Amino acid sequence: MSSATLLADIRSRLVVDVDSMDPDVAARHTNIAAKFCDMTSNQAIVYGEATRPERAELFKKACDHIRSTNAELDIDTQVSNAIDLLTVLLAKEVYPYLTGRVHAQASPSTAYDTEATINHARKLISVFEANGIPKTRVCIKIPATPESVALAAHQAGCLYIAPYFNELRVHFVPGVWKEYTDTAKEHPASPVIASIVKLYKEIDTKTLVMPASIVTAKEVVALVTLGPDHLTLSGAVLNQLAAAKGSEVSLEAEASVGVAVEPEVKSADYLANGGAALKSAIAADAETSRKLEDALKIFGEQEDKTKDLIRAALMA
Known part of the structure; x- marks a missing residue:
């Protein structure tokens, strides 16, 4: 029998993390029976929080602390220290709603x-x-990134690998995101995530699969059928899931997504020689290389915007 909401159904099938540094989002979807494990974050989320009026006092607290304790340091170092402190203070606001880790x-x-x-x-x-x-x-x-990094993450003993279901740009540029009739079978990221899940089962790794960059509740349902360990969800997606009845959507045990993990992927040492094999695998995949460079560019731009805000506050 389905749970009262689709969010409750999802939580009964895998671990749900909060992809937000807004404590109100975490509080809204937390109760005695259901808590988030981890909180994920990135430079775009930090910038978004830094510009919210509700976070002005916390932003000021970070800047004031650095101004008073780092006065002897140059302004660039002060700015770098302040953005790290801001990141931590934002995470600390969500920390009480977690059973696991804060991510930075x-x-x-x-x-x-x-x-x-x-x-x-x-x-x-x-x-x-x-x-x-x-x-x-x-x-x-x-x-x-990409599939080969799944084995590299395992070899390095990482806690998680967090493949982006949608490329980062869908959150910043209208028209980039695309909807599919059968998301689990048609979305281009589905076979990638399915292959990572398949590989990790075969090698019995402790590294967990946590897809990120999820736009809709429909995508969540599709991802559940691919068998990851965690999903990290934004406030908007959590709201969609909480508003939907658990009986409205059928969650199959496993999606039929044809994937094969090449033997050479499993046998390669992606950490040897400074990660040479991993670099080659990424360089050989033009689409993966494009998405990686694009994500780094966007995150870098968002980080620079936050630094500009901090620099202005420190020099005021």
Whole structure:
């Protein structure tokens, strides 16, 4: 028998994370029987929260703290420290509604610099710990792609791999998103996610599959049939699911999506020689390369906008 809402049905089948740094969103869809596991975030979400009037006091708190404690540092360092603190303070607002981890994404500006990415990840963790969130409750997101990265993530012992169901641009450019009659079978990302799920079952990895960039409740239903471990959902999608009756949609146990994982994918060492095999796999896939570069560009632009806001506040 179906649950009262479609959201309750989805929660009974897999783990639901909140793809928002708005505590009101988390509170709206949390109760004694249903809580979110993780909170995911990125530079676009941070910028969106930084511009909301409701977050003005928290934004000011981050800037004031850096201004008072980092006065001897140059303005660029102050700005970088402030955006990290802002990210942590925003996450801390949602933290009480979680049973798992808060996520923070490493800067897109360091995406092709391993040492800089590691240093930023460690810095973020230290800021979380300084603000009462232990590192055991933190997950750092590292931009990466495509199918081959699924094995690389497993080999590296990552907690999650979060393949984007829709490319990032659908959230910023009207007309890019497309609706499909049978989303599980027709959406171009479905076989990619299905192949990752299939691969992870075959190799019995501890790394979990958490699709992201989901636009509609219909896509959620399709993704459930592909068998991932988690889904991270925005406030808008959570609202759609909560408004729909659980009996309105039939959730099949597994979608019939034909996928095959090539033997060479499973046998390759994607971490060897500085990730040479992974770089080659990405470079050989023009569409994947385009989407990766586009996502990094968008996240970088959003990060720069937040830094501009912080810079103006610090220099006022």
